[in-house]
Amino acid sequence: MTTRSSCTSILIGKKASADGSVIIGRNEDSKASWPKQMVVRPARTETTTFVSKETGVTIPLPGDALSYTATPEWTDQYGLFEEDGINSAGVAMSATESAYANARVLGFDSFTDQGTNEEAMVTITLPYAHTAREGVQRLGDLIAQYGTGEANGILFADHDEAWYMEVVTGHRWAAQRIPDDSFAVVANQLSIQEVDFDSTDFMASADLRDFAAANHLWQAGQPFNLRHIFGTNDQSDRVYNYPRVWYGHRMLAPVASQGETPESSTMPFIVRAEQPLQVESAMDFLSSHYQGTPFDPAARLPHGVDGHRYRPIALAKTQESHVLQLRQDLPAEIANIHWLAMGVPAESQYVPFFAGTTTTPANYQAGALPASMDSAYWQYKLAGVLVDAHFNHFQAKLTGVQGAVHAQHVALIAKTDAQAAGKSAAELAALATTATAEAARLSDASWAKLTMDLLASSTDFSPLNFNTDPNL
Known part of the structure; x- marks a missing residue:
């Protein structure tokens, strides 16, 4: 390959x-x-x-x-x-x-x-x-x-x-x-x-x-x-x-x-x-x-307009x-941030990893083929696939979660910056590790909820659906 x-x-x-x-x-x-x-x-x-x-x-x-x-x-x-x-x-x-x-x-x-x-x-x-x-x-x-x-x-x-x-x-x-x-x-x-x-x-x-x-x-x-x-x-x-x-x-x-x-x-x-x-x-x-x-x-x-004429940026x-x-x-341990969105960024979340972290969450260290839900990659890909099926219908839900989680991340970064004052290198590494884990946790929780919401909402879009009498 x-x-x-x-x-x-x-x-x-x-x-x-x-x-x-x-x-x-x-x-x-x-x-x-x-x-x-x-x-x-x-x-x-x-x-x-x-x-x-x-x-x-x-x-x-x-x-x-x-x-x-x-x-x-x-x-x-x-x-x-x-x-x-x-x-x-x-x-x-x-x-x-x-x-x-x-x-x-x-x-x-x-x-x-x-x-x-x-x-x-x-x-x-x-x-x-x-x-x-x-x-x-x-x-x-x-x-x-x-x-x-x-x-x-x-x-x-x-x-x-x-x-x-x-x-x-x-x-x-x-x-x-x-x-x-x-x-x-x-x-x-x-x-x-x-x-x-x-x-x-x-x-x-x-x-x-x-x-x-x-x-x-x-x-x-x-x-x-x-x-x-x-x-x-x-x-x-x-x-x-x-x-x-x-x-x-x-x-x-x-x-x-x-x-x-x-x-x-x-x-x-x-x-x-x-x-x-x-x-x-x-x-x-x-x-x-x-x-x-x-x-x-x-x-x-509109009919006749080719939306696939050019190669898009996120795909x-x-x-x-x-x-x-x-x-x-800022101290190096927290000054440098590795923002990471697993999968397609249009359908994922940029999560801040402080570069001074000594480790990463377990679900970011997992991920293989076949797919397994212990992996951050596959967790975000699942949400993206559910969005793909009805992209325009789910856009408001998707962007709402992305915006809310990003606001939480911005607040977490500001809090971490304030906590860094006066800390030793070892203490800063510990702070970076704790803050990174919290950033991933915040995103994981919101996206797990979003995925279940997308799943439940998708069930009524089946081609086997029919306008049935609710009493029969």
Whole structure:
């Protein structure tokens, strides 16, 4: 089985967010029925060796690994696919946003079957990064040394910066810092535009310019547009990728996005925020499916209107959605929040996991095939399937619960922040663990009630129903 995440991502700089947080987030899209788990990987002092089950690549790992949160697959048969997390140094990483490089560039530096792919990237990078830049550099060095079999985008953040890194050929990459007052949305394409090699806001393979010049992909003196040189611009982009970027701009920068269309191929990678963005802005974007447009596959549309014309952002194949929020001026144990929605975010709940937690609730560590109700993944998927059957009928109930639970989570975070003052590192870890468990409990209780309500309400929608006489 080849697993690639056909995802959607968002990055928000600290001056673009309402509270000074640096925020990155992504929908992990692969299979509609493929469980995920949420775990905490402990710190490690011994050296070890990573061996990829997907490609067989063997990579020695140093003995100074930091602890980190992660969302691995339910089985490691095909690899770990840890995908996203925040480490104890306050560095967040999400990998990957799958993309495509054009055939010409791959003719000069092809992908390799024995390299480091999405499956391995969080595992071999996040435990060793003390800043976002350091994470970019470490992964870039590993790509240059071992190669890769995929074009990918990788998100990094710390308390100061958000970075977007793109792997553009088998051994080459570039990365751009998101300006503090701006945001970016990405949808399965190479997105970075003009690279300024003299600016500290960019990083790249040491020979990227020379490689492009030697193979007549770029001429000195011309802008080095990474998207144009290495990426694609074809009909599949117009159906699959550009519409999601268009909708993100429409949601988050309605003035700047005027004139853009779902199939625009010249939309900017970086967009300046027009108003302060909340963490909920990232959640709303990742949960969206073209609401308010003729392209919403869940809407009641007029006859002849194709709601499935474009690939939506939240869709049935979303395994989990995460928003990694790095807040300012708080102890690290509670400042950093790994918001996680199991399954389809439009039909699930973002639950805050404080990155300083020492463990996760048991139902987040469970989840396998066949389905079992001891798993948070399957609990939320069940509610989503019940909603799917009568999507518009159940929307009010669904959004009511999502809003009420989120308000409880916001209050819990504020309470936890207040309790953190004056506590030692050990006490803060205990506080983060207790608060994380309470956040999951609040959501579990409300969604268990919602699921039973959906079940009871659904019984009268059977095709075997009939307008019967209640007295007979």
